[in-house]
Amino acid sequence: MMCISQSTNRRPSFIASSRRDDVPLSARGWRDYIVPGVRVKLSGRPDRPSVAIRNKEDPMCVDNDSRPPIAPIAGGSAGSRDFRLTSADGTRFMAHAARAGKPTGAGMVVIPDVRGLHPYYKELADRFAEVGVDAVAIDFFARTAQSDDRSDSFDFMSQVPQTKPDALQADIAAAVAHLRSKDGGEARSIFSVGFCFGGALSYLQAASGLGYAGVIGFYGWPLGLSRWPDRPKPIDAVSRYKCGVLSLFGGADQGIPQTAVDEFDAACRKAGVKHDSTVYPGAPHSFFDRKQTEFAEASADAWRRVQAFVRQNTKG
Template identity: 30%
Template sequence: MDDTGINRRGFATAGLATGFALAVLPVSAQTIITDADDLDAGMVQVPVAGGATMAAYRAVPKRTGKGGHHPVVLVVQEIFGLHEHIRDLCRRLAKSGYYAIAPDLYFRQGDATKVPDIPTLIRDIVSKVSDAQVMADLDATVAHLKTDNRADTQRMAITGFCWGGRIVWLYSAHNPDLKAGAAWYGRLVGNTDADHPKNPIDLVDQLNAPVLGLYGAKDEGIPVASVEQMRTALAKGNKAADTSELRVFPESGHGFNADYRPSYNPVDAKIAWKQMLEWFNKHGVPYVPHA
C-alpha cells in the first residue's frame, strides 16, 4: 500500500473485468483496485425531483470522524458514467477520511456503462444531459447527505474527471456552500447550446469556491491554449476565481488519472492526487494523511 492508501495489483490477478464501462474495454493491467476494508461502501438511492430516485455510490469510513462527522467530497463521473473506476475513486477518498459520493448523473438518459462505443454514448446519452439537470441532481445529493449524520456538509468539496471536470467548475459557481473544487481535465471553453448554455470560462465572476484545475499538456481535446485563456480569465474574476489555480502536467494527456486506460500516467496521477488532497485541506475540507 502506498502513501495514498491504495493497493495496486495486476488486473488479471484481481480478476475483476466486471463493473467497467463497455466503451473502455479492455481494461489495463495497471488498474488500481482499492479495497473496502474499514469502509461503509456501496450503492444508495437518492430522492430527486419528480418523485424519482437516483443511484449513487457512497464510501465512508467506519471510524468516527470529528464530532462523528466526515468532510464530504462529491465525485462527478467521467463521460463513461458511474463505472468501477469512479467507485474506486470514492473508496480512495474514503480511505483519506472523506464521505465520498458519486451520483449516477445520466440515470434519466440511460446506462452509459452498457454503451459499447463513444460516438453512440455521446449521441444517445451525454448530449441529452442538461447542465440544469446535473445541478439539480447534485443539489439533491447534498440534501440526501444532510439526512446522514456522518456527513459534514459544512466541510464540502467537489471533484470530477473528464466530463465531470467541467461540471466541477459549473457546480462551484452554483452551490454557495462548497469550500473547494478539483477539476481533472475538464473542458473550459467550447460550443454552447440550450442545454449547455455556459462554459466554465463564462462563470469566473460567479465561483463560490476556489477550484484547482489539473490538466495535461498533451491533451488534444483541451489544448494548453484554452487552459491559458482560462488562467487569464480567472485572474480577472471574483475572489474565488483569483484564488483558483491551474496546473499543467507537461508529460500527460487527457485522462492521466484513469489507471484503467492507456492514457494513465502513474507519476503525474500520484502527484496530482496529493495536490488535490492538499488543496481540499487548505480550503477547510481536511483529509487524513497516510503514514
Template identity: 30%
Template structure:
C-alpha cells in the first residue's frame, strides 16, 4: 500500500496526562481508555469560536461540540461523527483541526438519550449497556438536525461533508446513503457489514443502492474487527450501485490496525494517520466541500 512521505499536518503541543474525565462535552476521555498516551495531540483554539452548543432534534436538546473560524460566515461544513467513546477530547480536537482549515465543524453527542460513555470501565460494558441501545434511526435524525443547525448558524449547506471514526465510520456510510445533499464523506475504519439488531436493522452494504455521495474509506489491513473480504464485497456492491456512489475509494494501510488515527491510544500510527488526514482534506476539497 502507498506510504507517501508527508509533512505533519497536525500541530503538536504537550498533553497533560492528568486530564481525565470531565463533565464538559469535548474534554477528558472515557474511563476504559485511560491512561491516555503521551503522544496525544492538542490543537489550540486561537482564532476560533469553539465550545459546546445545543441542537434541537425532535423533543431533545442534543449537545454538540462546535469549532469554526472566528467571525466568518458562509462556511463549508463538516459533520464529525464520534467514535464509540462519544464526544471526548480527541473528537473536539478533530473539530478544531477542521476549523483551522476553514470549516464549521460540529460533533453532536449521538448518545445523549442513552447515557454517558465516559463512565464505563470496559469496552464490553460500554457496548452492552449503552452503544447497543442507540438506534440508527435516532442517530440519522440527529445528524439531520445538525445539518439544519449548521445552515442556520453560518454554514453553507451546499458545501457539507461528513467525517466519522470507528462506530462513527459506520454511521458515516449510513448517513451518506441517507442524505443525498451531502457532497462527500470520509469513513475511518467503519464497519460495512455485520450483525443486524432491532436498533441496527441494516448495515452500509445493505443500503448501497441509496448511496448518492462519494465516500473515502480509510482502513487498516491488520484490523481484526473489519474483515478485508467485507471491504471487497462493499467495493463490488458500490460498483453496481448509483453513479454518484461509484466515485468512492478505499485506502488500506498495510501495517495499521483499528483506530490508527486515535493519537491518544497505543493503536495510533503517525505516518498512516497523517496520510489519511491529508487524503481526507483533499477528498473534501475535490468534491466541493471547501
C-alpha cells in the first residue's frame, strides 16, 4: 500500500498553526477551529499521539481490498449494474451505474483515483444511490489498457501517463449525459466526486461548462501534480468555475500541504467561488477507507458533509 499509517511515541503539539502534521490523528473529541479560509478540526486527545505518513505525491489511494467507510442501507437502491458508456470519439469504456430507490433529483459522477474503476468506486456509487442520488462511476483506461482487470495486477502507473485530458473529459461528459437520460434517472442536478487524481478532475468539472450543481474533491490535487506537469491544474481554472466546491483533505497528506489548501481556497474566494474546505488533522491521503478505522469519525464527518452539500445544491 502506498498510503500508510504508523504509530509513534512523539507527543504532538496542540498549538494552532498551519502545520497540520502537528496535530494528533485521533478523531475523538474534535472541536471546530478556524484558520484562514479553511475549517479544521482539532483533537482533544493528547493521550493518543500518532501520525500518519505517506510518500509525497504518491497518487494511489486504494488497496485491492479497500472499500468506502459507509454502511449499506437495505432497500435504498433500485439496483446497480456494470455496463459500458460511449464517449464522443466512439470509445466504449467501463462504467457502473446505481439507481436510487427514492431519487432526489441529484446525480453523481464518481471519478476514481489512478486505479480506474476499482470495486471501491462501484460500491461508492451504490452507497450514493441508497441515499437518493443516482450515480455512475467510470473508468479511465479503455483506450490504453488491454484488459478490464483493475486488481493489484493492473499496472496503472504505466497507463495514467497515456491518458489524455480531452479524452478523460469526454468520458466524464458521457457519464453526465447518462445521468440526465431516462435510463440514468433524469437527474436535475449533476455533481461530481473525485479522489486524488480524480479529485483534480472533479474540481475541473466546475469549469467544464457541463452545468454542474457542485463538485467534490477528496484529497484532490488543487495545484496539480509535479509528476504530471502537463495536466490541467484546478487552481488555474478557478476564474471559470460555475458552481460551488467541497474539498476534503487529510492533515498528514505530505503531497498536499496546508499551503496548497490555503492557496486554492484564496483563489476560490478571489473568484467569488463558494468553497467549503475541511482538513482532518493526522489523516493520511487516503483516509476515507473502511480499513482506516483510526479515521472512522473523520470519514463519518466527511460523508455527512458530502450529503449536506448535495442536498443544499439540488434543485427542488
